[in-house]
Amino acid sequence: NKTSSSNFIKNIVEADLKSGKVSEIVTRFPPEPNGYLHIGHAKSICLNFELADEYKGRTNLRFDDTNPVKEDTEYVNAIQEDVRWLGFEWDELRFASDYFEEMYERAVLLIKKGKAYVCDLSAEQIRETRGTLTEPGKNSPFRDRSVEENLDLFARMRAGEFKDGERVLRAKIDMASPNINLRDPVLYRIAHAHHHRTGDAWCIYPMYDYAHPLGDAIEGVTHSICTLEFEDHRPLYDWAIQECEMESTPHQYEFARLNVTNTIMSKRYLKSLVDEGVVDGWDDPRMPTVSGLRRKGFTAEAIRAFCREIGVARAYSVVDERMLEHFIREDLKLKALRTMAVLQPLKVVITNYPEGQVEMLEAENNAENEEMGTRQIPFSREIYIERDDFMENPPAKYFRLFPGNEVRLKHAYFITCQEVIKDADGNVTELRCTYDPETKSGSGFTGRKVKGTIHWVEASQAIKAEFRLFEPLLVDGDNDDRPFLERLNPNSLEVLEGFVEPNMKDAQGQDKFQFFRHGYFNVDPKLSGEGGIVFNRIVSLKSSFDP
Ligand code: ATP
Ligand code: MG
Ligand code: MG
Numbered sequence: 001n002k003t004s005s006s007n008f009i010k011n012i013v014e015a016d017l018k019s020g021k022v023s024e025i026v027t028r029f030p031p032e033p034n035g036y037l038h039i040g041h042a043k044s045i046c047l048n049f050e051l052a053d054e055y056k057g058r059t060n061l062r063f064d065d066t067n068p069v070k071e072d073t074e075y076v077n078a079i080q081e082d083v084r085w086l087g088f089e090w091d092e093l094r095f096a097s098d099y100f101e102e103m104y105e106r107a108v109l110l111i112k113k114g115k116a117y118v119c120d121l122s123a124e125q126i127r128e129t130r131g132t133l134t135e136p137g138k139n140s141p142f143r144d145r146s147v148e149e150n151l152d153l154f155a156r157m158r159a160g161e162f163k164d165g166e167r168v169l170r171a172k173i174d175m176a177s178p179n180i181n182l183r184d185p186v187l188y189r190i191a192h193a194h195h196h197r198t199g200d201a202w203c204i205y206p207m208y209d210y211a212h213p214l215g216d217a218i219e220g221v222t223h224s225i226c227t228l229e230f231e232d233h234r235p236l237y238d239w240a241i242q243e244c245e246m247e248s249t250p251h252q253y254e255f256a257r258l259n260v261t262n263t264i265m266s267k268r269y270l271k272s273l274v275d276e277g278v279v280d281g282w283d284d285p286r287m288p289t290v291s292g293l294r295r296k297g298f299t300a301e302a303i304r305a306f307c308r309e310i311g312v313a314r315a316y317s318v319v320d321e322r323m324l325e326h327f328i329r330e331d332l333k334l335k336a337l338r339t340m341a342v343l344q345p346l347k348v349v350i351t352n353y354p355e356g357q358v359e360m361l362e363a364e365n366n367a368e369n370e371e372m373g374t375r376q377i378p379f380s381r382e383i384y385i386e387r388d389d390f391m392e393n394p395p396a397k398y399f400r401l402f403p404g405n406e407v408r409l410k411h412a413y414f415i416t417c418q419e420v421i422k423d424a425d426g427n428v429t430e431l432r433c434t435y436d437p438e439t440k441s442g443s444g445f446t447g448r449k450v451k452g453t454i455h456w457v458e459a460s461q462a463i464k465a466e467f468r469l470f471e472p473l474l475v476d477g478d479n480d481d482r483p484f485l486e487r488l489n490p491n492s493l494e495v496l497e498g499f500v501e502p503n504m505k506d507a508q509g510q511d512k513f514q515f516f517r518h519g520y521f522n523v524d525p526k527l528s529g530e531g532g533i534v535f536n537r538i539v540s541l542k543s544s545f546d547p
Helices: 008-019 039-054 073-085 096-112 123-128 147-159 208-219 228-243 267-275 290-296 300-310 321-332
Strands: 026-029 058-063 093-095 116-119 168-171 186-190 204-206 223-227 251-255 337-339 345-350 358-364 374-380 382-386 406-409 414-422 428-436 456-458 463-470 493-500 512-515 519-523 533-539
Touching: 008 039, 008 223, 008 251, 026 039, 026 208, 026 223, 039 058, 039 223, 039 290, 039 300, 058 073, 058 096, 058 208, 073 290, 093 096, 096 116, 096 147, 096 168, 096 186, 096 204, 096 208, 116 147, 147 186, 168 228, 186 208, 204 208, 208 223, 208 228, 223 228, 228 251, 290 300, 290 533, 300 321, 321 519, 321 533, 374 382, 374 456, 512 533
Parallel strands: 026 058, 058 093, 223 251, 337 512, 345 428, 463 533
Antiparallel strands: 116 168, 168 186, 186 204, 345 382, 358 374, 382 456, 406 414, 414 428, 463 493, 512 519, 519 533
């Protein structure tokens, strides 16, 4: 089932189509190219594209590039790549900057209608005279400038005669409005900044609250979906469309933004992690960015399934991060090759196994999906097991390896620990075990049972690998006011050096595996190469969480 269940926006869309208010649904995804997309944006992308898909409409990708100082072509490209990777194709690729000329002309229209004026107050003075929730604002001394003077000043603003911040264009609405957004909001500001697309053609830039409704109307967007913070801006959205005499009338609808436990999503914060070198770029696997999740090993299918499951509502909520993990496990369960990897190796010598002999054993590729077939894995006198799978002095109910105990080697034989070898400091460096040839996996041996099964890799052919295990970047704490750099989790990245089966030698970047008992891993596309394979843990095998 590709379509999500009903939600309030779908109800509106259905009613609008039925009543003939619109003949076709047009939505847009409007990122500002000032950073990489995160999982919250993914929710908005899925919502906009899937809504249009379901009702046979279309969706534009529109870059809201009205703030040149923070924007960059790098982000424009990364955002397109991420939207495509998520599985969506836009109808048209647009930029708010495509509309700068038309927006300017509509602003001139506002001035001519007496609906906008050039104001010489500083940003601070504008803030100070805006009033509060309980007190009305004060009219600007420049509010009653003549149309001629406004036209002249606005043209000179465009021509570059004034410095940044010297003047703005403001809407003339109502300084006593109970809605502060309607107290003569700024429509244009001066910024002598190079724009990544328009270069130095402009030194005045429209504000979001002016550019967004006009962009929507120019593109014929019918349903302009945004997050709840913009609910109070809606009257201004409608004002701009009406007063600018736009031919088409889009409507704004708000939904609750996605919040995830242990996850900060604001681009400003994510950018500072990148700028401070706390992470290895925007696509660091610990980042909640689409590119970070991809590099960690998340699939687009899992992210889309997650977005569908969380749904669209108007009520504020925080989604448990384990929900996202649930969907990647579900997606990979039947797809991922299940192999063995030893993350913290301990050498085991099987003393009664013939020296120099290597035999091949058959192993199923996915116990839950027979269609994935089997593979051959080598077995010999020397193998590696997981350091954690041995204890010299085990507690009760420890069923793995300890002196004198017998365990099953997955896909191989039973072995019994006979001797523990230590270095001068008393650290265990090697185990000497014996195996029982009768107990070969698949032979139907029923002579006796063992309680523990452990994984292993054959030593002479094992491939060295690095494993990267992750924890959240921030130590959570909603009431924690410390700057985030002080709240960083020192254990967010753990790097281990171990071994994988020899058949993994051809593993490519982004290949995904389930390592027996360790969870799902992805081949890191950036770090793997000549030096060896690097695996990112996507998620461990189990969680107590079931949505
Ligand atoms: P941030 O505050 O993280 O920088 P933003 O809203 O400023 O995000 P934009 O590039 O303006 O980033 O967002 C593009 C679209 O994505 C907007 O329509 C916005 O509403 C939506 N969006 C951003 N964050 C979320 C979120 N957490 N949940 C749902 N939608 C989101
Ligand atoms: Mg924004
Ligand atoms: Mg932002």
